[in-house]
Amino acid sequence: MTAADTAAVQIAVTGATGRMGQTVLETAAPRADVEVAVAVSRSSVEQVADVPVDDAGSLGGLLDAEPVDVLVDFTGPSSALEYASAAASAGVGVVTGTTGFDDAERTHLREMATQTPVLWATNFSRGVAALRRAVTAAVAAVPGYDVELTETHHNGKRDAPSGTATTLLEDIEAARPDLEERVHGRAGNAPREPGEIGVHARRAGDVTGEHEVLLAGNDEALSLAHSAGDRAVFAAGALDAAAWLAGREPGWYAFDDVLDGGAP
Template sequence: MTVAVGVTGATGQMGRAVIDAASARDDVEVAFAVNRDPEEGAEVAGVPVEPAREFDRLLAERDPDAVVDFTGPASSQNYVAVATEAGVASVVGTTGFDDASEASLRELAEYAPILKASNFGRGVQALLSAVESAIGALPGYDVEVTETHHNRKRDAPSGTAKTILETIEQGREDASLVHGREGEAPREASEIGVHSRRAGTITGEHEVLLAGNHEEVRLTHRAEDRGVFAEGALDAAVWLADREPGWYDFADVVEAER
């Protein structure tokens, strides 16, 4: 079975990566690609890029199995709402949603399947499992989380870092997040240090440091190419295409393969 996907943000870095990855796969085809105000005749990997204002029409005419979205919170919410109304599944890799916006997405999941993930790297799923295990095994150790991304990334901490922090907080009920430090800032026993760095073209790196008892443990994930996330998003689209309405995560995809 070949799953047809619509790709939003087609000329962005992740949109391009998704289309490139799809062109090399037998189980996925790009039904259409859209972007806000593309240049006339724009293409990505041979796929014409059409204006975002045509999204409704393209959904109706091309009938994709899923939409893959890596744009921005406002545009993503609009794309998902339109796709949901058409009964089309959505894979959302956009980050930076506030609580109200994410709640709205969850409401839409009552009517069509939506899979939202802060990171589509399979290695990140392994990292989260390792973090959960380490937090449980080292209850008194200090914890610091550092994430590094390219200099154009808007949200901080990254969505992946937030997911890591949620995993830590589940194992540390008294945890309090401290974002960076300045001046006189003695460390409290319950705090989790959070640090965001932005530089150059770094794709993404996340490190969790646990230190205590004269020893330290460092758990690190480093993505070397955006294709890692594109492949994961397409795997998610294939998995999601025939699901019932509901709210899903990339962990569901990975877990189903075990």
């Protein structure tokens, strides 16, 4: 029996004053299956969404003192690893949607899964999960078609292409091994060459997140796209993941495990 079977899952939220941290706190407030026990930030703020916010440097002590089941993180690569390490040391599960990890950082995060359950996803939208499956099926069904991926995010987005776009690219490459080169944008004399995937990252305004995969060939074009209207969709998915992860054995988990596994 998992923690979620008997009571609300107790969560810790990092980056509480950031865009996603605030949204996680706001989204958690009306839910019965999760409860915020700890919120931390590197900024000096007393509370967010009526939740007291402590200094991020005290996270380790708070996790030892409070009955926290799962840490929910949307920060940056270095801080996410620091927070995940504190959680692993305290035997607290980790759900993180942080993107931009390099190979060494991702390996480090995976190593923590030997101590505690870790669930990492580049996107916690159920619609994006459906898009990934649809793209994989479509790409496999039209071999030889050209593939272009375009993503759009708000002007403060740091990593480009986005983590979701990178995941989609990995899905496409797995379904089409002949596509071996990612071409980021085009300029000058740049006709398409065999084996290319075109990748285009746009940053503008306050766009939450848009992803489109274009497949074209044989006198036809197919477009598969997803648009997120509010960050709350990602927060809701992360909280679903936290409720599902509580009480699980140490290991490396994915959002697909939540979607395919049903209730905790």
